[in-house]
Amino acid sequence: MSFGLVSRLLTINSRHLILKPNLINQVHNLSSNKTINLFFVDRNGEKLKAKAKIGTSLLDVAIDNNIDLEGFGACEGTLSCSTCHLILNKENYDLLKPPTDEENDMLDLAYGLEPTSRLGCQITVEENMDGWVFVVPKEVSDARG
Amino acid sequence: MMFHSIKCIQKLRLNYNSSLINKLKYSSKPSLQLGFNPKICIVGSGPAALYTAQYLLKNLNSNNIRIDVFEKLPVPFGLVRYGVAPDHQDVKNVINSFTETLKNKQVNFFGNVSIGTDLKISELLDAYNSVVLAYGSMGDNYLNIPGEKEFSNVISARDIVSMYNGLPNSEKLNIDLSGQQAVIIGAGNVAIDVARMLVSPVDKLAQTDISEFALDLFKTKNKIEHVSIVARRGVLNAAFTLKELRELTKLEAVECRLNAENFSEFNLDNLLAKLARPRKRITEFLYNLSKQSKSSSPKKVIELKFLKTPLEILGNDSKQVTGVKFKNNKYNFDFNNLNANFDSDEKLNSIPIVEDKGKNVELMSCSLLVKSIGYKNVNIDSEIPFDKKLGVVLNDKGKVIGKEGLYCTGWIKRGPRGVIVDTTSDAYETAQKLYADLANINLEKPGAAKISEILRERNVRFVDKNGWDRIDQAEIKRGKEIGKPREKLASIDEMLKVALEH
Numbered sequence: 001m002s003f004g005l006v007s008r009l010l011t012i013n014s015r016h017l018i019l020k021p022n023l024i025n026q027v028h029n030l031s032s033n034k035t036i037n038l039f040f041v042d043r044n045g046e047k048l049k050a051k052a053k054i055g056t057s058l059l060d061v062a063i064d065n066n067i068d069l070e071g072f073g074a075c076e077g078t079l080s081c082s083t084c085h086l087i088l089n090k091e092n093y094d095l096l097k098p099p100t101d102e103e104n105d106m107l108d109l110a111y112g113l114e115p116t117s118r119l120g121c122q123i124t125v126e127e128n129m130d131g132w133v134f135v136v137p138k139e140v141s142d143a144r145g
Numbered sequence: 146m147m148f149h150s151i152k153c154i155q156k157l158r159l160n161y162n163s164s165l166i167n168k169l170k171y172s173s174k175p176s177l178q179l180g181f182n183p184k185i186c187i188v189g190s191g192p193a194a195l196y197t198a199q200y201l202l203k204n205l206n207s208n209n210i211r212i213d214v215f216e217k218l219p220v221p222f223g224l225v226r227y228g229v230a231p232d233h234q235d236v237k238n239v240i241n242s243f244t245e246t247l248k249n250k251q252v253n254f255f256g257n258v259s260i261g262t263d264l265k266i267s268e269l270l271d272a273y274n275s276v277v278l279a280y281g282s283m284g285d286n287y288l289n290i291p292g293e294k295e296f297s298n299v300i301s302a303r304d305i306v307s308m309y310n311g312l313p314n315s316e317k318l319n320i321d322l323s324g325q326q327a328v329i330i331g332a333g334n335v336a337i338d339v340a341r342m343l344v345s346p347v348d349k350l351a352q353t354d355i356s357e358f359a360l361d362l363f364k365t366k367n368k369i370e371h372v373s374i375v376a377r378r379g380v381l382n383a384a385f386t387l388k389e390l391r392e393l394t395k396l397e398a399v400e401c402r403l404n405a406e407n408f409s410e411f412n413l414d415n416l417l418a419k420l421a422r423p424r425k426r427i428t429e430f431l432y433n434l435s436k437q438s439k440s441s442s443p444k445k446v447i448e449l450k451f452l453k454t455p456l457e458i459l460g461n462d463s464k465q466v467t468g469v470k471f472k473n474n475k476y477n478f479d480f481n482n483l484n485a486n487f488d489s490d491e492k493l494n495s496i497p498i499v500e501d502k503g504k505n506v507e508l509m510s511c512s513l514l515v516k517s518i519g520y521k522n523v524n525i526d527s528e529i530p531f532d533k534k535l536g537v538v539l540n541d542k543g544k545v546i547g548k549e550g551l552y553c554t555g556w557i558k559r560g561p562r563g564v565i566v567d568t569t570s571d572a573y574e575t576a577q578k579l580y581a582d583l584a585n586i587n588l589e590k591p592g593a594a595k596i597s598e599i600l601r602e603r604n605v606r607f608v609d610k611n612g613w614d615r616i617d618q619a620e621i622k623r624g625k626e627i628g629k630p631r632e633k634l635a636s637i638d639e640m641l642k643v644a645l646e647h
Contacts, residue, residue, distance in 0.1 A: 070200065070569065070573050071196060071566075071569030071570070071572075071573065074238075074239050074242070074565050074566070074569060075235055075236060075238045075239060075565070076238040076241070078235035078238060079235075080233070080235040080236040080238065080565075081236075081239075081564070081565045081566050082566045083565065083566050083569055085566075101391065102388070102391075104426065105386070105387045105388040105391060105426075106388065108386070108387060108422065108423035108426060108427075109386065109423070109564065109566060110566065111566070111570060113422065113423075
């Protein structure tokens, strides 16, 4: 179990350590060592291959594969920033469970927001994602300029 | 057991992020090759400064780059340490990556050094190949209305934030929370932070890094029951963001209210259809909030009020604030106009707002008045080209216009608004300008060797990385004794003592 994964599974709420509900899937999948291949397209348009462990998040995948993405994952997957913003194609986007309100609230602040945008830290790798492509948006500054 | 768990989580996060930073160093792209060893100076040590440092380290690491980070306080991290609210610890996770950046042997830290007084910009430009201004926004905006400076308990949001975040000397703030009504003028995320801190259950705060002074104040002297957050403009221009608003509506024992009249002039469906997604979601949320009926059980109340401009601050014979007079505003616009376009905040913010002469001037009573109307940029050295009108350093995508070798990033570059994602993108943009210029020069500069000498000559007691580490460890140790992640040192003297005397 990677440190990053454990630190994001647990959160402190009042006096309890709570297993974050939307990451419970990751716990179930951790025993499997299966990996699939995913692709990131960085801001320069370069397509980068990544070996993704089932049950980890896309943030974990980017880190584990040394994918060179500026400023990615600043808040360490706690839905407190939007730096892990990725764009999917419509087909794949529709296959995912829709974002929660909390994820949508942070997506609202992301640059280059598309209808098929997601936050990488909230996407859990599953077997059917083999070959999926995730695009890092090119825009680095807000339309506000 | 509980605190041990918190320490475990913090350690795990630190390990997580140190692995991230170490991996970021080994970029898949070859870094820029220069013919010399660049020496870079960064003024400030908050997110803007340190994200810029991270990009420079990543892309210039093969050139034996040296980055010297200067900070006015003895301690680094800027608003992440002194601005982000104590109950938003997750947002502070970025500190882990900043800590790793400071640990890098190619990075030096010079704390307790005030650029503009201890060192001049011209001296920095002499000693370094590039100087990056990243010192944020130190000034406050003023209402400039009668009574603003006359009565006690009229306080800027910045001062309250500094107080609960333990900024040195902030405990001297003369603030009285014994009355029931607070009014906050301004409706951005800082206003929401202050409102939330004023009515949050105190036991929640006790396990954060809130300052001891503020915790005691909130525990024993806070009688505030009703907070009004008052915006000059209307619901379509709400400056706060949905995450913060949502959090406010979920607060235990607090009711959030919004008068439905704020939506009476709109056909909601037509309006929502024209809005860009972020604005659409928050507007719909506000509409639903306005439709909720008041709860009958006694709770603390936060009320959002729109379209009001403060005219005058009132007080009693003891010179304490007692209330604010507001004029009412209205949108001067036909929202039934089907051709109107609202797909950006720029367009919404250009809808004219005028005084609503059909409504009387309103008096809001309060025992505490908070001004949360934004920060202001300040020029720290006359040699820095500063645009007074725009309130930023004159620059082209981060390259300062009219001063070779000078750059800027963060709020001092684009104005005092924005969150972490804006800052990372901004730092990326400024770094590109540095690369472009460094590729065209070949000049060894003295850097820290020269600057340290000057500081010693001037008897400036600067805090280096080890000194900061001593302060950091002391704060964590003190916090551990009382179940907090840290107890911040409360004065500059105390910080210097811990940092320098060992």
